[in-house]
Amino acid sequence: MTESLDKPTVLIVDDLPDGIQVLNQILADEYRVLFATNGQTALTITREQKPQVILLDVMMPDMDGYQVCRELKANPETRNIPIIFITGKDQDEDEEMGFRIGAADYLTKPVRPTTVRVRVKNQLQLRRSEELILRQALYDGLTGLPNRSLAMDRLRYAILQEQREYTKTGLLFIDLDNFKTINDTLGHDAGDQVLVDAAKRLRQCIRKGDTVARLGGDEFVIILPRLKQVNDSIPVAEQILRSFTQPMPIAGMDYVISTSIGIAISPDDSNDYKQLLVNADTAMYQSKNAGRNNYHLFNEKMNQHVNRRMQMETHLHGALERGELLIYYQPIVDVLSNQVIGAEALLRWNSPQLGWVSPEAFIDIAEQTGLIGPIGAFVLEQGCRQFWNLRRADGRLLSLAVNVSPQQFRREDLTQQVKKVLQMTGMQPGNLKLEVTEGLLLGNQDCIKDALQTLHEMNIRLSMDDFGTGYSSLSYLRNFAFDLVKIDRSFIKEITQRPDDEALVTAAIAMAHGLGLEVIAEGVETQEQMALLTSKACDQIQGYLFAEPMPFDNFVTWLKEKESL
Incomplete structure (x- = not known):
């Protein structure tokens, strides 16, 4: 045999x-x-x-x-x-x-x-x-999967067959969440390892007769021919999400790489293979915007979102030069004294064509297009200049918190940039706080550790932003020169209603204090949240309970009014 x-x-x-x-x-x-x-x-x-x-x-x-x-x-x-x-x-x-x-x-x-x-x-x-x-x-040389050309050929044929058999064709567009961070920080070999592992997992999620293909980068598609109804595609998407909950061993560590999935169905969403791909891609971006690690079925309203995103990308180019990007400041309050001790610089965009655009919508575009470098430099310089002018005007000694994106940190010599800004503006290093996310710390840790240590030795305070939402928080706090941690607003929002959130925040505060770090809670909106955080010995508070983010002049006025009360 x-x-x-x-x-x-x-x-x-x-x-x-x-x-x-x-x-x-x-x-x-x-x-x-x-x-x-x-x-x-x-x-x-x-x-x-x-x-x-x-x-x-x-x-x-x-x-x-x-x-x-x-x-x-x-x-x-x-x-x-x-x-x-x-x-x-x-x-x-x-x-x-x-x-x-x-x-x-x-x-x-x-x-x-x-x-x-x-x-x-x-x-x-x-x-x-x-x-x-x-x-x-x-075929793709790395994963062995069909490439874009063969995938589109098979999609065309599947749509042709459905018309003969009165069936449907499902198209799943799959994007790996945070792949760019892994690829940029751990290197291309690690990125290739992720892609090969992802291809293996996707193969295990399909039926005989289905096709999984790699379009390029971290984008994959799955073609599901001969479906009887739209919802027949959902079990495959759910199986993919479950499959990617298992950690991937990469460069000696385990990482969970989730997926965002968009689903389009022929003939319901289109019987043209090119448009079907566009629609599935659109649905995938809806999954990204909804928090990632989920799937969405395409609907026509999604096209409005895609068109707006394209408009944002077009108008964001040159927005800095046209003076459309503004810095707003949200106060940070010391819990024990109830005094304002600083503020966080938050970027806002007032576009003549699009109106006010939320940072959640345009920061991601800025990072993808490389505009985050000059934009980040603008926030750092403008913020330091305004805060030091405030110090010289009336003697206020407030700290300024500035967010630094992983892309900005990697593409620019941040330590030299900070030194230059401090010299230009007169801002004292001890009054500057840089907030970084855990994603920055992936990859070339020796290089990043040296840079953070240099900033720390300059007396600049370092804060881990969005604490609790990332990869391996505790090990990073032990190994890098942090002074503070900021507990993400997602844990504060329902802290008085959800025992799990309260337990997590309690543990985070205790752990940070055990390492000699201060704790900031962001997103505080109610007196009940404030009272609970105070009872947990949280050090600093930031949120709408005290003030919304505001332009610099309004911030100065707000400070004076608060003092007069």
Whole structure:
């Protein structure tokens, strides 16, 4: 049995048993031979067994050889299998017809054994050479998955088949969350490792007959043909989300790389393969914007979001030069004294075309387009200048917190940039606090550790932002020169209603204090939250309970009014 499976497979298709017997006697010693006595059976066997060569009789009832050939050539899965036509008619027009619809060779009955063996062997050799070329052209070299070209070919065919069978085709667009951070910080080898692991997991989530392909970068698609209803695509998406909850071992550490998935269905969302891909991509971005690690089915309202995102990207270019980007300040209050001890600089965008745009909407675009570098430098310099002018005007000694994105940190020599800003503005290092997210700390940790240590030695205070939402908070607090941690607003929002959130915040405060760090809670909106955080010995508070973010002049006025109370 094993020996038979090791042989190349040849399918003989002939409605006459005598014809099959003759060819079987010629080929059985060297090949694994399959038989079909009609066209429909031949199509089924070919789809299931994928023979290396097909010997196909032209003259058959119901479905002749030409029709079988057309069907096979229309299917991307069987298109490249060489077909040798066999006919009892020696007519030039018959040969011309056969070659025109895709035949690789032609034999005339009665066949000669030597000729049959040579023709089959030649086609196998050609097939092997073509497969090498096709593999390079149609498959991704890293993951072994079909590439964009082959995926689109299969999607076109699936949509064509659904119209014949009255079924639906599902298209899942899958993007790896935070892949860019991993790739940029741990290096391209680690990024490749993530992609290979992701491809393996995606393969395990599909049915026989489905296709998983890599479009490029960290983008994958899954094609689900022959669906009966729209919701048949959902179990696959849910299985993918579950599969990616398992950590990936990368560069000696375990990382959880989640996925954002968009789903579009043909013909419901479009029966054009290009538009279906666009729609699935649009739904994927909806999943990103909804917090990642989830899936969304496409609907027409999503196109409005895509158009707005494109408008934002267009208008963000030049927004800094046009004076549309503004710095707002939100006060930070000491819990014990109830005094304002500083403020966080928060970026706002007032676009003449788009109106006020929230930072949640445009910061991600700034990072993706590389605009975060000059924008971040503007916030740092402008904030330091305004706060030091405030100190010189009335003696107020307030700290300024400035967010530094991972991209800004990696692309710029941040330590030199900070030194230059301090010299230009007169701001004292001890009054500047830089807030970084855990994503910054991935990868080249020695280099990052040295940079953070240099900033720390300059007497600049360092805060870990969004504490509790990232990768490995405790180990980073131990290994890097932090002074403060900021507990993310997502844990503060329902701290008085959710015991789990209260327990997490209590543990975070105790852990930070145990490491000699101060704790800031952001997003405090109620007196109940304030009282609970005070009872937990939280050091500093920031949120709408005290004040919303405001322009610098309003902030100065607010300070004076607060003092007069």
